[in-house]
Amino acid sequence: MWDAYLSLAVENPALFWTIFVIALSTLAILLGQIVPWLTQLLLRRFLKEDAKTFYSRVVQPHRFLLTLTGAAAAFDIVAWILLQGVWYVPWYPTLEFGLTLALSTVLGLLLFRCFQTYFNEYLLSAALEGGRKTNSELLLVGRFLAIAGLILTLFTLFAQTHRINIIGIFASLGVGGIAIAFSAQKVLEQLLGGVVIYIDRPFSVDDYIGLPDGTFGRVEAIGLRSTKIRTSGKGTLAVVPNSSLIQATVENFTGAKKVMAIVYLNLYRSVGEEEQALIRQVILESTQDIFGLDNRSTNIAFRNLDGGRLTQVQATLFILGATGSSMEIRRQLLDIANQKMTERLKSYGISFDIEEPTVYVDSPITI
Incomplete structure (x- = not known):
């Protein structure tokens, strides 16, 4: 039967690869069903008594993503064994790049969702039990930094396993960035100011704000370079560079x-x-x-x-x-x-x- 299947690869390659993909996908799905059980087993080993509660509160809500991640990992591993070890397929490196990218994406989404659930279920409770004032903005920044670190770690691991010179990329970006910074310093300051406003959110569109120079009105638009304010009374449109807004004391009346x-x-x-x-x-x-x-x-x-x-x-x-x-x-x-x-x-x-x-x-x- 195995020889007949191999002869099919020569006589009808399209049918051969169709059967191969279907069989491999079925095997990957079956192996992926084992991953939730393995996850519970590992949690019992490291978390002892809290393993069941942790799994039900943090991991169980994302069981589908966990199974999908296991199936993607199984598909990638079995494909590597067959197409690289048993049969040498010249175009496998291209396929492997796409498979690993898909696996990294699904794994990143799973870790992101699990971390959000863990943040809501555990970290917020721990913050209150500490007996100190709980700064929600500080918690928000901590969550952002943790997610950014997770994404950077996955990207670095993916780059290293595929021999992508990540240090060279960052170095090239750094040299290019210095050259651009000198030639367009003012524009970059305004663009960075726009990024700061989008992240910090001191005001939003339709908020009424006041500036130290006496400008008061409704925010009509927030761009990357400037913010447009419809002044009250006169009705004129004030275009204020974002670099000036992040350095000024902005009074948000709508936020009051x-x-x-x-x-x-x-x-x-x-x-x-x-x-x-x-x-x-x-x-x-x-x-x-x-x-x-x-x-x-x-x-x-x-x-x-x-x-x-x-x-x-x-x-x-x-x-x-x-x-x-x-x-x-x-x-x-x-x-x-x-x-x-x-x-x-x-x-x-x-x-x-x-x-x-x-x-x-x-x-x-x-x-």
């Missing part, structure tokens, strides 16, 4: 707002003044470590329901204005603080139900 988070706790009985004071203290202590939370505005109200047999606690918290991923991280930190608050109240023997989800309401600040 709070997001009001309302949490409801339903107790199964009425509570006295001493228990109310305890509940108020637990709520304040559980939320005081969140950076960006206006503790001075926190309001905790008690209401009697069902003729005084039940008590409802309304905790109104205010998250200071932030945009994009930073606000999302602050909301996640608040959810973790709610879990801590729940555990502490139950440890005091106070039974209750917490209404889901937390209500978020934009609360503009009067300027």
Whole structure:
């Protein structure tokens, strides 16, 4: 049968390679199904008791990507054994480059998704348990640097395994960059300013901002070289270089707002003044470590329901204005603080139900 298959490669190459690809893909998929089991086995070896919890919370949500990565790795390895070891196929190096690139891409996506889940499930909780103010912007920068390091590591490994002179590439880019920098210094400063604005996000399109020179208006567009501001009153369009904006004190009036988070706790009985004071203290202590939370505005109200047999606690918290991923991280930190608050109240023997989800309401600040 094997000789007949090999003779098919000479008589009908197209049919031969079609059968080869289908058989190899089927084998790769079957081997890929084993990868989740191997991952759990390795986690049990290194993480001991926490392996099952870690796998279910971090890896299990991305099981499809894990299986796909295993299938891609199996396809690459078996193809290398057959096409390079058993049969020598001249065009295999080109095929191997594409296979390894696909494997690196899927692996990078898997690690990226797993890291995001790990960041949300573990690092945010650890930050709050540290007992210090949790700076959401610092967490955001740390997540960005970790992801950038992951991408750079995968790119470096891919380049080294395929004999790509990565040092030479960076050196060439460095020499070329120096030459360009001298010839277009001002333009580069403006372009880099645009990159800083896109990363730091001090303002967005449609935000009202004020500059130290008296310019005040609505941001109409943010370009790589300059930002266009429609001035209030006159209606003229001010074109401000991005390099000037990143060095100036920009006052964002649209960002002057709070997001009001309302949490409801339903107790199964009425509570006295001493228990109310305890509940108020637990709520304040559980939320005081969140950076960006206006503790001075926190309001905790008690209401009697069902003729005084039940008590409802309304905790109104205010998250200071932030945009994009930073606000999302602050909301996640608040959810973790709610879990801590729940555990502490139950440890005091106070039974209750917490209404889901937390209500978020934009609360503009009067300027």
